[in-house]
Amino acid sequence: MPETAAAIAGRIAHVADSDAVLSGVDASAWQVRGRVPAAVVAPHTAERAAAILALCSEQGWSVECAGAGTWLRHGRTPAGVDVLLTTRHMTGVTEYVPADLTVGVRAGTAVDDLRRDLSAHRQIVPLDGPALPGASLGAMLATASAGPLRASYGTPRDHVLGIELVTGDGRLLRFGGRVVKNVAGYDAVRLLVGSHGTLGLITSAHLRLFAEPERDVTLCARAPEMEPLLDAAAAATSFEPSSLELVGTGTGWQLCARIRGNADAVEDATGRLRAAVPVLEPVEGQAAVALWRDLAMAEAEATTHIRLGNLRSRLGATIRHALDLVSVVTPLDWTIAAHATAGIVRVFRNRGTAPTTAAAAAGIVESASRIRGAIAGEGGSLIVTVLPENADPAFDAHAADPALLPLMRRLKEAFDPAGILAPGRFVL
Numbered sequence: 001m002p003e004t005a006a007a008i009a010g011r012i013a014h015v016a017d018s019d020a021v022l023s024g025v026d027a028s029a030w031q032v033r034g035r036v037p038a039a040v041v042a043p044h045t046a047e048r049a050a051a052i053l054a055l056c057s058e059q060g061w062s063v064e065c066a067g068a069g070t071w072l073r074h075g076r077t078p079a080g081v082d083v084l085l086t087t088r089h090m091t092g093v094t095e096y097v098p099a100d101l102t103v104g105v106r107a108g109t110a111v112d113d114l115r116r117d118l119s120a121h122r123q124i125v126p127l128d129g130p131a132l133p134g135a136s137l138g139a140m141l142a143t144a145s146a147g148p149l150r151a152s153y154g155t156p157r158d159h160v161l162g163i164e165l166v167t168g169d170g171r172l173l174r175f176g177g178r179v180v181k182n183v184a185g186y187d188a189v190r191l192l193v194g195s196h197g198t199l200g201l202i203t204s205a206h207l208r209l210f211a212e213p214e215r216d217v218t219l220c221a222r223a224p225e226m227e228p229l230l231d232a233a234a235a236a237t238s239f240e241p242s243s244l245e246l247v248g249t250g251t252g253w254q255l256c257a258r259i260r261g262n263a264d265a266v267e268d269a270t271g272r273l274r275a276a277v278p279v280l281e282p283v284e285g286q287a288a289v290a291l292w293r294d295l296a297m298a299e300a301e302a303t304t305h306i307r308l309g310n311l312r313s314r315l316g317a318t319i320r321h322a323l324d325l326v327s328v329v330t331p332l333d334w335t336i337a338a339h340a341t342a343g344i345v346r347v348f349r350n351r352g353t354a355p356t357t358a359a360a361a362a363g364i365v366e367s368a369s370r371i372r373g374a375i376a377g378e379g380g381s382l383i384v385t386v387l388p389e390n391a392d393p394a395f396d397a398h399a400a401d402p403a404l405l406p407l408m409r410r411l412k413e414a415f416d417p418a419g420i421l422a423p424g425r426f427v428l
Contacts, residue, residue: 005038008061008082015051017044020089030084032064033077033387037084044089046164046172046203053201054170056083057418063168064422065197067108067136070300071143073386075196075425077393085201087138093117094204095178101209102161102178107138107202122212126153128292130299138202144194147296148243148258151341153210157193162206165192167199168416178206191411198422199415213260217270218288219280220256229255230316232277233340237312239273244340246319247295249350250332255280255340256291298335302348303356304388306368310380312343318380321371322347328363349388361390372399400426 003011009023022030022040030040038061043049056063061082066072068088087108095104098121105114111127114137118124127137129145141163146155153159162176175188192199223229226248233246236257243258257280259269274280283291299305306325310318319338322345326334333353338345349356356364365388372382384397400408408426412419 003038003059009039011059012039012041012052012055012083015048015055016041017048017089020044020048027084030066030069030072030086032072032081032084033075033393035078035081037064037081039082040084040086042086042089046090046166049085049087049090049201049203050166050170050172052083052085052170053166053168053420056420057169057416060418061420062423063420065142065201067139067142068110068134070132070135071139073303074143075385075422076387076395076397077391078422078424079393087136087201087203090138090203095206098123098209101211102206103209104178104204104206105137106204107136107141109137110134111137111140118209119212123209124212125159125207125209127156127159128296129156130296132297132300135300137205141193141205142195142197142202148245148292148339150339151244152240152242152260157190159208160189160193160205161208163189163192163202164204165200165202168418168421172203173200176206196422196425198412198425200421213266214263215259215261215266216288217259217266218256218283218291219259219270219273220254220283220291221277221279221281222252222254223279224252226253226316226319228279229253230319232279233315233338235277236273236280237341239269239276241269241273241341243292245295246315246338246340248319248323248336250334256283258292295337298351299337299346299348301351302386303351303353304349304364305384305386306347307383307385308345308347308371308375308380309382310343310375310378312341314378314380315340315343315345317378318343318345318375321345321375325364325367325371328367329360348386356389356391358390361388362392364388365391365395369395396427398426 009021013021020042027037027040063083064081066086090106090108092106126149128147128149141156144156164174241257242260245256247254259266308318322336336347
């Protein structure tokens with residue numbers, strides 16, 4: 001007979017910190033796509049987290065891993081959530097020598113707090129993926145969330161030197177190293193970044209840092225249609241901008257380029273880029289800051305978020321697939337944003353729009369399935385990062401390559417033998 005929520009919370013309390021367990025009404029704030037956990041557990045150490053996961057594995061309780069709880073709408077709707085394990089009490093910098101350009105950080109640390117700590121030494125970690133205020137480092141790594149700066153700095157996988165993880169059955173493992181030259185365990189690190197909590201709970205990480213740029217220039221161009229800006233984006237790509245985003249809404253299109261670095265290099269690159277792509281005009285001061293911040297926030301708050309990827313040379317075709325996708329609903333409710341240097345297109349529902357009806361959700365899912373088939377035939381992919389409200393919970397948000405499923409199963413069994421971590425997120 002299944003255990004009650006109170007029984008699960010009570011048993012976990014025996015191995016958790018005294019103030020770590022929430023249940024009942026207090027757990028309702030941590031809903032995972034509408035599913036309320038029987039218990040929310042916030043251990044203070046990785047060792048406590050290991051004891052909790054060992055118990056959950058032994059009992060067969062399903063577990064969702066979380067940081068600050070800002071990504072709980074992502075992925076498929078779980079059949080149920082027995083335990084939500086959060087790193088919100090595992091915060092702070094554990095090791096930082098600015099001269100080494102590396103930092104060790106506990107996973108529950110807010111990315112905004114880490115940025116402020118590094119800024120005091122004029123250093124950065126270029127994690128600019130869409131995230132709500134307070135989003136944790138661990139969650140950003142678990143989702144491999146990347147933003148416009150991927151054009152120049154790469155994705156989170158490129159910045160993690162080492163990682164500490166508690167497996168589904170409670171083993172505390174460490175992969176990688178603490179310095180750039182140490183690449184032991186590198187492949188395991190890249191595997192765990194982006195594993196969406198299916199292989200374990202990330203408890204800390206060592207990150208590669210960069211010098212804070214002296215100058216940061218933003219240039220934008222607007223047009224009522226996509227095609228002129230698509231040509232401009234192709235021309236701008238050859239100048240290797242720090243970011244290059246092509247953004248469309250129901251009211252028009254905008255191409256935004258960002259150039260960062262030392263003052264002389266930025267001035268030279270800006271001049272050459274404007275000569276080659278004269279439609280680009282500078283966006284000054286706080287207006288530029290707001291432009292990039294608002295784009296990230298709109299993505300983070302989206303009630304539906306879909307990502308299409310293909311070769312950069314097929315960017316126009318991928319955007320047309322995105323336009324086809326939103327044509328089944330009200331186009332004015334949506335934004336299409338492309339990482340123009342990478343060929344990745346995000347489609348997301350604008351904040352403040354009306355709730356998605358069941359009919360609209362069904363239309364989006366049907367359209368996504370159809371376009372996924374078309375884009376796969378071209379060598380691309382379609383992932384539904386956040387399913388629309390009222391969507392069929394059985395819809396496969398990620399659609400893993402069938403050829404990879406045997407390998408995925410073996411990895412899942414190695415890290416999570418009882419299969420308790422986010423069961424079904426990747427159809428496993």
